[in-house]
Amino acid sequence: MSFMTNFEFWKLDKFFDEDTRAELSALDPEADKKDIEDRFYCDLEFGTGGLRSLMGAGTNRMNKYTVGKATTGLGKYLLDRYGAAQCLSHGVAIAYDTRNNSEVFASVAADILTGMCIRVLLFDKPVPTPELSFTVKHLNCIAGIVLTASHNPKEYNGYKVYDESGCQLVPRQAEKVTRCINAVNDYTGISFTGNDALKTMIDVTDDFVAAVLKQSLLTDLALKQELKVVYTPLHGSGNIPVRRALALDGFTDITVVPEQELPDGNFSTVKSPNPEDRNALNLGFALSESLGADIVLGTDPDGDRVGVGIRTADGENRLLTGNQIGVLLLDYVLSHKDLSTVRKPAVVRTVVTSELGAEIAKKRGLTVFSTLTGFKYIGEKITQFEAAKAEGRESGDYTFILGYEESYGYLVGTHAGDKDAVVSSLLICEMAAEYKGRGITLLDRMNEIYAEFGYYRDAQDCFTLRGKDGLEEISAIMEGLRSGISLFDDTVRMIDYSVPVAAEPGFGMLPASNVLKYVLADGAWVAVRPSGTEGMIKVYYSVRGGSEVEVKRRLKWIRGRVLKELGCGF
Numbered sequence: 001m002s003f004m005t006n007f008e009f010w011k012l013d014k015f016f017d018e019d020t021r022a023e024l025s026a027l028d029p030e031a032d033k034k035d036i037e038d039r040f041y042c043d044l045e046f047g048t049g050g051l052r053s054l055m056g057a058g059t060n061r062m063n064k065y066t067v068g069k070a071t072t073g074l075g076k077y078l079l080d081r082y083g084a085a086q087c088l089s090h091g092v093a094i095a096y097d098t099r100n101n102s103e104v105f106a107s108v109a110a111d112i113l114t115g116m117c118i119r120v121l122l123f124d125k126p127v128p129t130p131e132l133s134f135t136v137k138h139l140n141c142i143a144g145i146v147l148t149a150s151h152n153p154k155e156y157n158g159y160k161v162y163d164e165s166g167c168q169l170v171p172r173q174a175e176k177v178t179r180c181i182n183a184v185n186d187y188t189g190i191s192f193t194g195n196d197a198l199k200t201m202i203d204v205t206d207d208f209v210a211a212v213l214k215q216s217l218l219t220d221l222a223l224k225q226e227l228k229v230v231y232t233p234l235h236g237s238g239n240i241p242v243r244r245a246l247a248l249d250g251f252t253d254i255t256v257v258p259e260q261e262l263p264d265g266n267f268s269t270v271k272s273p274n275p276e277d278r279n280a281l282n283l284g285f286a287l288s289e290s291l292g293a294d295i296v297l298g299t300d301p302d303g304d305r306v307g308v309g310i311r312t313a314d315g316e317n318r319l320l321t322g323n324q325i326g327v328l329l330l331d332y333v334l335s336h337k338d339l340s341t342v343r344k345p346a347v348v349r350t351v352v353t354s355e356l357g358a359e360i361a362k363k364r365g366l367t368v369f370s371t372l373t374g375f376k377y378i379g380e381k382i383t384q385f386e387a388a389k390a391e392g393r394e395s396g397d398y399t400f401i402l403g404y405e406e407s408y409g410y411l412v413g414t415h416a417g418d419k420d421a422v423v424s425s426l427l428i429c430e431m432a433a434e435y436k437g438r439g440i441t442l443l444d445r446m447n448e449i450y451a452e453f454g455y456y457r458d459a460q461d462c463f464t465l466r467g468k469d470g471l472e473e474i475s476a477i478m479e480g481l482r483s484g485i486s487l488f489d490d491t492v493r494m495i496d497y498s499v500p501v502a503a504e505p506g507f508g509m510l511p512a513s514n515v516l517k518y519v520l521a522d523g524a525w526v527a528v529r530p531s532g533t534e535g536m537i538k539v540y541y542s543v544r545g546g547s548e549v550e551v552k553r554r555l556k557w558i559r560g561r562v563l564k565e566l567g568c569g570f
Helices: 003-012 018-025 033-040 064-089 102-115 129-138 171-182 205-213 221-226 239-249 278-291 322-335 356-363 375-390 421-437 442-453 467-482 548-566
Strands: 051-054 092-096 120-123 143-147 156-162 199-202 229-232 254-256 295-299 306-311 317-319 345-350 367-371 399-405 409-412 455-464 491-496 516-520 525-530 536-545
Touching: 003 018, 003 033, 033 467, 051 064, 064 102, 064 143, 064 156, 064 171, 092 102, 092 129, 102 120, 102 143, 102 156, 129 143, 129 156, 129 205, 129 421, 205 239, 205 421, 221 421, 229 239, 229 278, 229 421, 239 254, 239 421, 278 295, 278 306, 278 317, 295 421, 306 322, 306 421, 306 442, 322 356, 322 399, 322 409, 322 421, 322 442, 345 356, 345 375, 356 367, 356 442, 367 375, 375 399, 375 409, 409 421, 421 442, 442 455, 455 548, 467 516, 467 525, 467 536, 536 548
Parallel strands: 092 120, 092 143, 120 199, 229 254, 229 295, 345 367, 345 399
Antiparallel strands: 051 156, 143 156, 295 306, 306 317, 399 409, 455 536, 491 516, 516 525, 525 536
């Protein structure tokens, strides 16, 4: 059907609720034609990141009907794969964050699955995404669902699916689920009637926090009690588990930003609840100044990413980059582990993450694995390592130590199969406390690492191109780059991940992904990647040099060159 035919059907058919029909009736077919087209020109696509879109009425929006379609398809996939008996005995865990409609969409998913005779374990309050990942393994579920759009603005929501190992679906799995979802071609055939007898409300936060605390590395309570921390959950689900974990670990001076403590799906104190954005931590920085705090922590709405702010000696409030936090965590964890007792220790990072962490890991004898962008691929490595060990295979039998990506996502331990801001917050506070006892800050330690390994500077540009036209423009940019647009004269290698690239020996090929990476003669690199879940194109930069001044200058030049050559209204 054409987008206008779809629009008229949704606007008039009584299957759709009154609010949906009223929202669409308020649109003018002529004046709002572009908006109508974007809402209905396609079905919201289910990919390896699940669903993510603006909320609203339409086949290309997050609403109860698109959630219903995805869940119906997922239910069919689970019944086909596991059979009715396992679906009934093991069930699916469903979680949600503090976003508007997250709890509503979670209830819709629960009703649809129970109506298909699939048992559901539904959380009784908003919880972090890593807690859902933990729960799938902890309670031996066949799958998990979490309703969240992570760090996106308030207008968005999303739907992530996890397999029985607690990891997000990777392409080979998502493709099978997608086929089942696409087979649901009639929205009016979706049954939203649930079976409450198959729904159990759960609360496993205590178990999750206990698992997080097993990763604690600092035993000196006096050092912990000396650290002053300001924490903001940015109105999200990290509030309870982060504070509980820190308190149980012995930290006593934790102050929560009061304006951002309670759930608020409108995220009314920030433009965007993203701890990668320094502005999101402004209230935390202000409170830190008044209290003389040592660090500021901020977790995103679904508690899987964490940002860290430090006050410098000259009074500047500095937000550490995701790469810096990853390097500091890696350095700290390795300094506390006796690797002689660990079988084939491994670190996993993504192809758009700085090389500094890899240099540190290799120097200390660890194997470094590189995955495609997205923590699901890091989680997949954990599953592969564990499978090799269980099967007694020498090949692939590694011990996962830490996984991280540049976008503020980290995991230490294997209690979860996804990035975890709760365990990350715990270890960030521990290392800050230990370094304070030595008279230095996290920034000081970072500078010590630079002095040993060289200066690194990383950055990212992110451009939003919404709607059908935006997706077409993004596609044109990537096609232009592949057709021979030369960004740099000193490119020594261009890696096109749309063609499968060899992974580490014994792990086959990386799946195809729409990513281009340019490696330059001096070791700098630039990667260009469209988002897999929204109309956005990202450019990643990494530069290495002998001094901070040198790398700043080089990064500025490279960045300017990219923006000039790509053009496209940026």
